[in-house]
Amino acid sequence: MKTNKIFSNKYIKGGLLIALGLLLGWLIFHNPSSEKTEITDDGHDHAVEGHDVWTCSMHPQIRKDEPGDCPICGMDLIPLLKSDVVIDDQAIEMSESAMKLAEVQTSVATRGNVSKEVRLFGKIQVDERLLKSQTAHIPGRIEQLLVNVTGENVKNGQLIAKIYSPELVTAQKELLEALEMADKYPAMLEAVREKLRLWKIGDEQIKEIEKSGATKTEFEVFATTPGIVTNRKVNTGDYVSRGDVLFEVADLSRVWAIFDAYESDLSWISLGQNVEFTAQAIPGKTFSGKITFIDPVVNASTRITRVRVEVPNSGLQFKPEMFVNGIIQSRQAGSGDQLIIPQSAVLWTGKRSVVYVKLPGTEQPAFKMREIILGSAMKDAYVVMDGLAEGEEIVTNGTFSIDAAAQLAGKTSMMNPSGTNVSTGHQHGEMETGVEPATTKNSNKKHVMVSVGGLCEMCKERIETAAKSVTGVESANWETDTKMLHLNFDSSKTNSDEIQKAVAKAGHDTEKFKAPDEVYKKLPECCLYDRFK
Incomplete structure (x- = not known):
């Protein structure tokens, strides 16, 4: 009787129904391997840590788990991989997907023909x-x-x-x-x-x-x-x-074609070589002649040497001061048995030439920097004198991405030959960056961009040579399309103004300094750019 009274109470009846529902839910949805799930979740966290980490080469404190743009400067992020695979302690490892995203390509060092098409610019002059x-x-x-x-x-x-x-x-x-x-x-x-x-x-x-x-x-x-x-x-x-x-x-029955040859091309030029040339004033015709003289002195201001070709002129079609464009198809001795690599594979610091070699036998692609000695430069390739063997696989595209990743990871790199840890920029709070603070040596490394006047490849060679002549400059690259000079230098040894002064002294206006008029006027005609105002 008392029991019926208890169950007839509506509050007690509602509570029992709730308890019964909870019991049924536990029986239906209970997973007896909850502890295993916790372990799996923990294992997942470690797997994520093993995936590619993307960072900014200019702001290495930025860390993302997918490619994109740096939120500070807008530059493309580069991969920085943390891996537990045991490889060379100075090698940088990347996954296949990271290589594709960074557009990294490799090729095998092979032997081949060493030839170059040397282009020359000059004028007709009187035979002295x-x-x-x-x-x-x-x-x-x-x-x-x-x-x-x-x-x-x-x-x-x-x-x-x-x-x-x-x-x-x-x-x-x-x-x-x-x-x-x-x-x-x-x-x-x-x-x-x-x-x-x-x-x-x-x-x-x-x-x-x-x-x-x-x-x-x-x-x-x-x-x-x-x-x-x-x-x-x-x-x-x-x-x-x-x-x-x-x-x-x-007497104009015989004249000289005087060509300007840059010093970097002198190894490709020799007496007796055939030069094919054209003149703007005589369209549709190609002339040829032999090199009879190479000036033994390089002009200190323009860094060029004059090359002479003697030209018959019985019809007086060639007139003094007429512009001519010449081409030499040059081939060096021993051609066909020299090791050749693409120019895009080489990083040049101003003193050292380095490449990234792909290590064989690793689970994932791994690359290590190696210093090499270069020989002659062709249009799109270099001759390797030492430091690389035939058949070795090297990075030919995306080299800067790998070098930046190696530098951020504290590996040997173009700007960090000792393999010490590099600066990560500003540290915000307790953010983990994966890279230790900078040493005093690397904190002096600076990168600046300067606008420099110029027109052609001869200008590029002259500008870069002048910049690299300054003590402390590690690399200099002038872009012909944007007219921007990219500089990497040690700020404890020099500064942007000193480098710009050296470039201006060579005949090229910069953002802050103008070239002397007498030096500018002595530049070859093809290099006479529009002066900065």
């Missing part, structure tokens, strides 16, 4: 051996100048001027007097005649004076050198002394 001066052989005043236009063609024996000479008048009187005493003093007559001959007075003119018995006040001057008048030195009425230059005359 055919450049002569027409001088005055008698002193006096120019009464009439019959050749008075630069560029006029002068023939040998052509009348070019008439000169009044008091000294010659006196010499004529001496001749007439010696002629009267020729019977007694024949040697004196011959001596006076020889004196006139030394003044380039011809035998016919001497006979005419002797026959007429009168002195001439004006004497005719005839050309002794045929060619084109390139420079007129005198005017009518000028007084000239014996030996003074009246005209400079050039």
